[in-house]
Amino acid sequence: MQNILFDFDGTLADSGATVALATQAAFRDFALPEPSTETIAYYMGIPIETSFKAMIPNHNFTPTTYDALLNRFREHAQALESSQVTLIPGITATLSDLKANGHTLFIVTSKPTQVLERNLERLGIMSFFTDWIGSDQVAHYKPAPDGILILLDRYQLNPDNTVMVGDATHDLQMGKAAGVKTAAVTWGAHTQTALKSEKPDWLCQTTPELTQL
Structure with a gap:
């Protein structure tokens, strides 16, 4: 992707x-x-x-x-x-690999943009991302697809070559509603059973697996 x-x-x-x-x-x-x-x-x-x-x-x-x-x-x-608030172990190396391999990275979050930016800067990962959408930038919150649709339109992204990565069912629901691929990660809020029920295109159990999307 x-x-x-x-x-x-x-x-x-x-x-x-x-x-x-x-x-x-x-x-x-x-x-x-x-x-x-x-x-x-x-x-x-x-x-x-x-x-x-x-x-x-x-x-x-x-x-x-x-x-x-x-x-x-x-x-x-x-x-x-x-x-x-700490980074998921291994995520910095994974983001670095993805960026080095030519992927374009974005964030769609339920945090207000200002709060997200404060955390990205403190954690040292802001430079990996081209853009990000916070909750204050959308009319409808997750699992509505607004945040993804904004990025698809703003950067003319091909939905078939775009994937939404998240740890919760509403991330996957948002991705499906926006017409993009979905990847569930198992180290976050929701159980594997709950994530599998949304039938994601990928189920990642380690951060290096994200480089295979």
Whole structure:
């Protein structure tokens, strides 16, 4: 595949602990029942604007209160990032190999663009990527295909030569909805059983396998 689109959380970076700790802390701050780490992992990769409501479906928030909850999460997450968010082992070498072999690399993430860029710069992998789409750049969140469609249009990418790589079912659903190939990675949020149920074109269990896409 010439064009490789990556999810960020759970695919390029191990951010599960940060998301779980920040979510639980924010919920505690607002006297809400803390979701389990399993529940939080299930919603990993879906923007918090959507996932938080799903984790507390019976709670009636005013828009102001809900925005305050989201902002509290962001504060906790930023405080934890530098010590908790790390690259998936081997991913830097894999990205380097892909780039050296002429692949064009992108990111489609549920993180806001500014947050993504802060993490890419800190982790030292920003230079590998041609472009990235954050949640603030799309009208509809994952698993809607908006982020991929923006890149296909912006760079005139051939869908048949483009693959979406992700660790969660909604990454694969997004890829299929956009008409590109899909590759599941098994080191992130969702189980192999869940990933296989989406029938990805590839199932990668190690980072070097990504060089074979």
